[in-house]
Amino acid sequence: xxxxxxxxREMHAxxxxxxxxxxxxxxxxxxDSIRTEHAAVRESxxxxxxxxxxxxxxxxxxxxxxxxxxxxxDVSELEPGDTQYACITDESGxxxxxxxxxxxxxxxxxPHYLFIPNAGHDAEMYERWVSHRDEWGLxxxxxxxxxxxxxxxLQGPEAPDLAAEASDGLTTDIDRFEATFCEVAGVRSFxxxxxxxxxxxxxxxxxxxxxxxVWSAFDCQPCGLxxxxxxxxxxxxxxxxxxxxxxxxxxxxxxxxxxxxxxxxTEFVGRDALEAVEREGVDERxxxxxxxQRGVPRHGYExxxxxxxxxxxxxxxxxxxxxNEPIGLGYLSTEQAPPGTRVRVVVRGEPKQANVxxxxxxxx
Amino acid sequence: MSFDVPADRxxxxxxxxxxxxxxxxxxxxxxxxxxxxxxxxxELPAEGDEVTKDGEFGVVESIKxxxxxxxxxxxxxxxxxxxxxxxxxxxxxxxxGDGWMIEVEPSSEGEFDDLLTADEYREQIE
Numbered sequence: 001x002x003x004x005x006x007x008x009r010e011m012h013a014x015x016x017x018x019x020x021x022x023x024x025x026x027x028x029x030x031x032d033s034i035r036t037e038h039a040a041v042r043e044s045x046x047x048x049x050x051x052x053x054x055x056x057x058x059x060x061x062x063x064x065x066x067x068x069x070x071x072x073x074d075v076s077e078l079e080p081g082d083t084q085y086a087c088i089t090d091e092s093g094x095x096x097x098x099x100x101x102x103x104x105x106x107x108x109x110x111p112h113y114l115f116i117p118n119a120g121h122d123a124e125m126y127e128r129w130v131s132h133r134d135e136w137g138l139x140x141x142x143x144x145x146x147x148x149x150x151x152x153x154l155q156g157p158e159a160p161d162l163a164a165e166a167s168d169g170l171t172t173d174i175d176r177f178e179a180t181f182c183e184v185a186g187v188r189s190f191x192x193x194x195x196x197x198x199x200x201x202x203x204x205x206x207x208x209x210x211x212x213x214v215w216s217a218f219d220c221q222p223c224g225l226x227x228x229x230x231x232x233x234x235x236x237x238x239x240x241x242x243x244x245x246x247x248x249x250x251x252x253x254x255x256x257x258x259x260x261x262x263x264x265x266t267e268f269v270g271r272d273a274l275e276a277v278e279r280e281g282v283d284e285r286x287x288x289x290x291x292x293q294r295g296v297p298r299h300g301y302e303x304x305x306x307x308x309x310x311x312x313x314x315x316x317x318x319x320x321x322x323x324n325e326p327i328g329l330g331y332l333s334t335e336q337a338p339p340g341t342r343v344r345v346v347v348r349g350e351p352k353q354a355n356v357x358x359x360x361x362x363x364x
Numbered sequence: 365m366s367f368d369v370p371a372d373r374x375x376x377x378x379x380x381x382x383x384x385x386x387x388x389x390x391x392x393x394x395x396x397x398x399x400x401x402x403x404x405x406x407e408l409p410a411e412g413d414e415v416t417k418d419g420e421f422g423v424v425e426s427i428k429x430x431x432x433x434x435x436x437x438x439x440x441x442x443x444x445x446x447x448x449x450x451x452x453x454x455x456x457x458x459x460x461g462d463g464w465m466i467e468v469e470p471s472s473e474g475e476f477d478d479l480l481t482a483d484e485y486r487e488q489i490e
Contacts, residue, residue: 030428034401034427034428226428229428319425319427321402348407
């Protein structure tokens with residue numbers, strides 16, 4: 001099967017972007033340089049094409065029950081316009097995906113939700129929702145609209161001004177973690193004030209064939225997935241497939257540092273397993289490391305103590321463009337490597353000194 | 365996009381270049397630095413170390429990738445560009461000049477013959 005392409009694929013190519021495969025999609029990884037793009041988002045503004053993210057809509061009399069039983073957070077708290085971060089776990093509490101849940105305005109008097117699975121997870125999540133709906137006999141419609149809506153993310157300290165200008169001020173009426181339908185560059189957009197870079201910013205869900213109009217309305221740095229990765233890494237945000245993966249890196253939300261997305265007062269798949277985990281604690285926790293010696297931490301590198309004994313491993317790492325320091329994320333022994341511990345990261349066979357920290361690496 | 369490929373050097377398919385007279389200098393090509401993106405770390409051998417033709421002599425890392433460095437010739441390392449330890453971005457800024465990596469005293473002159481010429485290397489990357 002060929003790679004799926006975002007609607008702006010050709011426009012990005014004309015702009016000389018380089019591309020990468022991510023979650024079955026061919027996506028722009030770099031337009032100018034990761035450093036340039038990263039700095040633009042931290043200091044002014046950048047725009048990302050994140051149309052590879054999934055969009056699944058759930059509506060109907062039992063939509064709240066279906067969403068609540070398949071996500072870890074308490075969806076019943078959401079009013080139309082609210083957003084919520086949540087995990088999707090299996091019976092054993094292992095994270096299958098992490099997602100943002102939006103409550104849309106009611107449809108025909110019934111609750112209506114949109115959730116955003118990670119790239120390449122849309123078909124699997126659609127199947128999961130439909131099969132559980134049928135198994136539980138719930139009355140809700142489930143639609144995968146991933147290839148109907150493009151998703152663009154405008155991020156950075158200047159994003160609010162740019163967005164306000166393109167929307168007659170409508171976008172700045174919403175607070176962080178809220179969302180609304182409004183016109184952006186004349187296009188009807190489901191606009192949320194969220195993002196994954198640590199900066200203030202907006203995500204615009206717009207019809208696939210109107211993505212170019214919205215993208216072109218913002219005079220700021222185009223950014224690829226490379227900068228998106230370094231930005232989220234500095235914030236300690238999880239990357240699906242890298243920092244957790246049901247087969248290669250099976251982790252529950254407590255290990256992954258997102259236990260706050262788990263509401264044990266709700267009934268969801270994986271709840272009982274997670275209640276036990278919450279009670280008993282976890283052997284390994286998601287932590288940050290900062291190397292004190294030359295080198296770059298990477299996915300898969302082992303972390304050991306001064307005697308060379310295993311303490312854990314890294315799942316992500318890079319040279320932080322903001323700090324100009326080598327930073328990594330990974331799972332370390334809860335008891336033996338709490339924040340403040342001096343450890344060694346094994347870089348191509350050589351143990352390099354590093355300090356364990358609690359992410360984020362930068363204050364935002 | 366067109367990349368700089370100086371005619372006075374020889375090349376490896378893995379994107380290293382070498383000069384060919386006397387003590388040779390070795391680095392990575394304009395194409396390679398562009399593919400890697402922002403170079404943030406370079407690991408090089410020490411003076412006096414031996415390198416082997418087609419053997420790894422170090423590592424170059426960008427923000428997004430790690431890449432082994434392959435030696436175009438065999439010989440003894442007689443110079444190391446230590447400026448790259450503090451300023452690895454020189455590899456991006458001037459890959460054939462200030463971004464050079466090591467100097468080698470070759471042990472066999474015949475090894476240059478099967479390296480790519482500038483024209484052959486240009487064909488490979490275009």
